[in-house]
Amino acid sequence: FISYKRKEIHTNEKEVTEKEVTLHLLPGEQLLCEASTVLKYVQEDSCQRGIYGKLVCTDFKIAFLGDDESALDNDETQFKNKVIGENDITLHCVDQIYGVFDEKKKPLFGQLKKYPEKLIIHCKDLRVFHFGLRYTKEEEVKRVTILLNTLFPKMLGFCLFKFVLLATDPKNHTVMFDTLKDWCWELERTKGNVKYKAVSVNEGYDVSERLPAYFVVPTPLPEEDVRCFQGRGIPIWCWSCHNGCAILKMSALPKEPDDGLLQNQKSFLDGIYKTLHRPPYETVKTEDLSSNFLSLQDIQTAYSKFKQLFLIDNSTEFWDTDIKWFSLLESSSWLDITRRCLKKAIEITECLEAQNMNVLLLEENASDLCCLLSSLVQVMMDPHCRTRAGFQSLVQKEWIMGGHCFLDRCNHLRQSDKEEVPVFQLFLDCVWQLVHQHPPAFDFTETYLTVLSDSLYIPIFSTFFFNSPHQKETNMGRESQETQSKPLNLLTVWDWSVQFEPKAQMLLKNPLYVEKPKLDKGQRKGTRFKHQRQLSLPLTQSKSSPKRGFFREETDHLIKNLLGKRISKLINSSDELQDNFREFYESWHSKPTDYHGLLLPHIEGPEIKVWAQRYLRWIPEAQILGGGRVATMSKLLEMMEEVEHLQEKIDERHHSQEALPAEAPPLLRSSARLSSLFPFALLQRHSSKPVLPTSGWKALGDEDDLAKREDEFVDLGDV
Numbered sequence: 001f002i003s004y005k006r007k008e009i010h011t012n013e014k015e016v017t018e019k020e021v022t023l024h025l026l027p028g029e030q031l032l033c034e035a036s037t038v039l040k041y042v043q044e045d046s047c048q049r050g051i052y053g054k055l056v057c058t059d060f061k062i063a064f065l066g067d068d069e070s071a072l073d074n075d076e077t078q079f080k081n082k083v084i085g086e087n088d089i090t091l092h093c094v095d096q097i098y099g100v101f102d103e104k105k106k107p108l109f110g111q112l113k114k115y116p117e118k119l120i121i122h123c124k125d126l127r128v129f130h131f132g133l134r135y136t137k138e139e140e141v142k143r144v145t146i147l148l149n150t151l152f153p154k155m156l157g158f159c160l161f162k163f164v165l166l167a168t169d170p171k172n173h174t175v176m177f178d179t180l181k182d183w184c185w186e187l188e189r190t191k192g193n194v195k196y197k198a199v200s201v202n203e204g205y206d207v208s209e210r211l212p213a214y215f216v217v218p219t220p221l222p223e224e225d226v227r228c229f230q231g232r233g234i235p236i237w238c239w240s241c242h243n244g245c246a247i248l249k250m251s252a253l254p255k256e257p258d259d260g261l262l263q264n265q266k267s268f269l270d271g272i273y274k275t276l277h278r279p280p281y282e283t284v285k286t287e288d289l290s291s292n293f294l295s296l297q298d299i300q301t302a303y304s305k306f307k308q309l310f311l312i313d314n315s316t317e318f319w320d321t322d323i324k325w326f327s328l329l330e331s332s333s334w335l336d337i338t339r340r341c342l343k344k345a346i347e348i349t350e351c352l353e354a355q356n357m358n359v360l361l362l363e364e365n366a367s368d369l370c371c372l373l374s375s376l377v378q379v380m381m382d383p384h385c386r387t388r389a390g391f392q393s394l395v396q397k398e399w400i401m402g403g404h405c406f407l408d409r410c411n412h413l414r415q416s417d418k419e420e421v422p423v424f425q426l427f428l429d430c431v432w433q434l435v436h437q438h439p440p441a442f443d444f445t446e447t448y449l450t451v452l453s454d455s456l457y458i459p460i461f462s463t464f465f466f467n468s469p470h471q472k473e474t475n476m477g478r479e480s481q482e483t484q485s486k487p488l489n490l491l492t493v494w495d496w497s498v499q500f501e502p503k504a505q506m507l508l509k510n511p512l513y514v515e516k517p518k519l520d521k522g523q524r525k526g527t528r529f530k531h532q533r534q535l536s537l538p539l540t541q542s543k544s545s546p547k548r549g550f551f552r553e554e555t556d557h558l559i560k561n562l563l564g565k566r567i568s569k570l571i572n573s574s575d576e577l578q579d580n581f582r583e584f585y586e587s588w589h590s591k592p593t594d595y596h597g598l599l600l601p602h603i604e605g606p607e608i609k610v611w612a613q614r615y616l617r618w619i620p621e622a623q624i625l626g627g628g629r630v631a632t633m634s635k636l637l638e639m640m641e642e643v644e645h646l647q648e649k650i651d652e653r654h655h656s657q658e659a660l661p662a663e664a665p666p667l668l669r670s671s672a673r674l675s676s677l678f679p680f681a682l683l684q685r686h687s688s689k690p691v692l693p694t695s696g697w698k699a700l701g702d703e704d705d706l707a708k709r710e711d712e713f714v715d716l717g718d719v
Contacts, residue, residue, distance in 0.1 A: 034054055055131055063089070082501070093124050097120070101114060189384070201223045202231065225268070232254065241353065247374050294369065309332065343581075353381070372426060375427060403469075410457070441596075446611070448508040496508065612677065
């Protein structure tokens, strides 16, 4: 006999008792309304059971306060966020709100003829909340529903400036790139100061509101040219390789119907490219991202399909869709888009490293795919960007100061769903593939990437809230004038102490990170002119310089592209590019990995995986108790800790020459207690066996096999 009965969790409808739970408010946060006797349903069960409590709405979040016996206050197993609780939803994290009317789920918007008996909230971090209002007072249901339906979009714009009292000045070694000194430091670090210069021509945002106050351009480029066309058509430096080659980006010139203005633009671009393309000393390879790569619509459509795979209402829905998981995953095309981004980044890397060519990325505004690819290339080629401080500085330089429109792309103000495109999330997915394949090369963990992704929707941070540095400074100045106060010092997401205690922050640092060995003076002399990154480079011959006449054709091609005219192909044939890429890719993977050198991902079909920790962490059925990579990591850490302990004992015995009593090493907690999705999914949140049988399961084996599988699930559920 197999029992399907679960343990009860406050389910008696006749006796509804609520314990008073304190609502924690941030400084300046205001309570708007609340509703008592709200039932928060257990997500992994289709039955009408759950936990009773109070649903609270503030001008910052939606929170549920309940007496949850399953959430143990155990510091050893909890990964707590000090700003956002487990049952808190920031207003910017809300993706969609549904109401259930007569057992039918409908989006909650517009004029309502009746009020729902149930609310379903889908979050952008892929959490799903079900709140039953059947036993809630009608007046309270009315207030909460009206607030979420009508006032909710209007409240989104007022969150950021209410919580400035929390602002601190973190010492986390992250370069913010908001001063000319920061850009000069980066130029010196990458040895790019020989060919490029930092300029302050846009210091008051007189040239362009898209560009940062300070940026880097080629040294021969006159500052007067930067002022033309509001900074468009200007090659802006991103990063320099050890061999002197660089990756640059450029936005398109505005379309002009007048022939005279069109001719002026052509002459202007012709002069710009003469500064970049000076064979045989300097050659440039162009990558047109607007017409020869992914479109923003492709990314938006793919992610919309992809995220639906993880917005699961209950366990029945999970097991019903499990049989067609791979076909649904493939049809979303999200993993294929991730693969294409990594492949394009490898192609750019091959041009820089093997062909010794500058690479110029072209895009309409140079603030979406340019940011993604230039950042990916730097993560692959520059080991500094694989440290936490280096990665944060990279995000500041390429995304924040690079003018990525976080306000529009994250749709923080709910103004246009068409503009909402998860470009930054795609970048984090690509970085996760590298972290997953080469863990010792990164100073940070996948948990760091997950909480960074979550921080996009915590509006007390200004880092991911604006479309440009100019917009940020303008809003800060306006708010200061209205409050007649000093200029606001807003929170930065890089101060992790705001969200996590020191013990929790340890989970953001990778204990298996291989630090770069320090060389003695003799070794430094021997390798003075050979960069460490060259140790892992494939032996690919450099291409000869282009023949005479190439520049004219290349310039014409670029002019047509920048002026918005359709083009068919790049100058180089696709077959030639494919051969160079394959040789470069296979040669690198045939050699031992240098974790402080060039780092390339595997991009073959099965090597591109789903980021389980981020996308599956709220689905109990997806957990492996005592298994997964976290179990392997835990065992490795236990061994490392034991070796360190034994080494200490040997050192003590060597110094004292006395026999010491044997002691057990202070091992980490047993991996059997951890979930494969640790630290977000904990042991207490496990779900029982799947709903069996279904039509799909019968095809997988006979009844005996299914019975055995049921026993296995029951055994896991009883752990």
